[in-house]
Amino acid sequence: MAVKRTRRPRGSLTPDVILEAAEAVAEQGFEALSMRAVAARLEAVPMALYNHFATKEQLVAALLDRVLFRFEPPPATDDWIEDLRAFANAHRRLLAAHAWAVAPIFTNPSPGLASVRIGELALAILVRGGLSNADAVAAFSGMLALNYGWASFTAARDLDPGGPSHDVAAMLRALPAEAFPLTVATADAWGTYGSDRDYAFALGRFLDGLRAAASDATI
């Protein structure tokens, strides 16, 4: 006997191992991320987590910062617009790789250190392109907004394949053509809604405009 349930060794619960477990839980859907679920995965009791994070909110903030720190900027070239394109693509890929994180990041754009680092890296490119401080901030905000918004489109689909939006094209085609002629006519294009090609187009137009504005300013 004496198989008495042994309690967790005293130093074995650290913020890092908690966040590791939390991410594993979150990967099967952010709404599945509960203090109890994280604790269970660590074979600990829910309240044990509160010795390392004051609230769930703080745990989530730390988790999101951890994810955003994985951003790695592409190497710089001599064309700042191409650097910005690569930067935006890398950023969007990061969001797509952690689809579960998109919604909470979105609703809580915490100014964590990881976000600041991303901003710093983006500003370096924009300032190199000749933009003023104010314009660089505005341009970076625009790129960020585009990426977050776009990520929400794709995340909704990635997280719920076969969900209500699993066949947008068919749904749109079924609409009354008198009321929504263009929607019905573009139903096929909507089927690939949020595609890489569409993103490249949208980002491309933004960068075109940015390059024109920068070269105007430097003339």
Add this chain to the structure above:
Amino acid sequence: MAVKRTRRPRGSLTPDVILEAAEAVAEQGFEALSMRAVAARLEAVPMALYNHFATKEQLVAALLDRVLFRFEPPPATDDWIEDLRAFANAHRRLLAAHAWAVAPIFTNPSPGLASVRIGELALAILVRGGLSNADAVAAFSGMLALNYGWASFTAARDLDPGGPSHDVAAMLRALPAEAFPLTVATADAWGTYGSDRDYAFALGRFLDGLRAAASDATI
């Protein structure tokens, strides 16, 4: 006596009055929107709502559609780019006017009828500008993503004035300048993060690029 608590008259609970109450509740924060809170505001019992909406999720979807139906497109002119600018601004104003709705719309880009209507109206402008169906869908997606992303920035601030991001500029200025030189240097510009001016800049660059692409295509 016979002051027995009278129950609600039989026909008095309709989807409309429920949504009306739900919106009033949601306006003090989306997380405050619970079935129980909506029922309480109607002096009804929580389960009464389930005679009209199968789940909370469906109630929320109907509520969001109701809000998005308030979008009114600006009148058309003979300059499609200017029409698109006005359209984007009107759309963003709608989101800003219902900041609580931004997060749920974002996480659940439901293809409700109101969204379809907005898409139809946007496509009309883009097709008039000479874009192909595929490009029109991509351009609209980009505008939508920009607006949703941007709205999330401002909504976070509007919903929580005095919150952790109440003085971004001061926070950024306090960062180590060696690690984040550009962030510190642009701290002032970050203070107006998400401003109308910044949005106008970002949208403007996108529209510039779009106009150039369209005129290229028609030559």
Add this chain to the structure above:
DNA sequence: GGCGGCTAATGTACGCTGTACATCAATGGC
């Protein structure tokens, strides 16, 4: 006018959530 039947409003209950608060036990300093 009385009377069923349909259905909307109600009541009760369950499992889940975050977390306040009290308790207990392992560990580092003396």
Add this chain to the structure above:
DNA sequence: GCCATTGATGTACAGCGTACATTAGCCGCC
């Protein structure tokens, strides 16, 4: 070897969405 510190635990509570059973108001029918 003892004690204070502190991290792991246990219990408990309010609030959530909602399944399921019950009640009561209204309708058409005789």
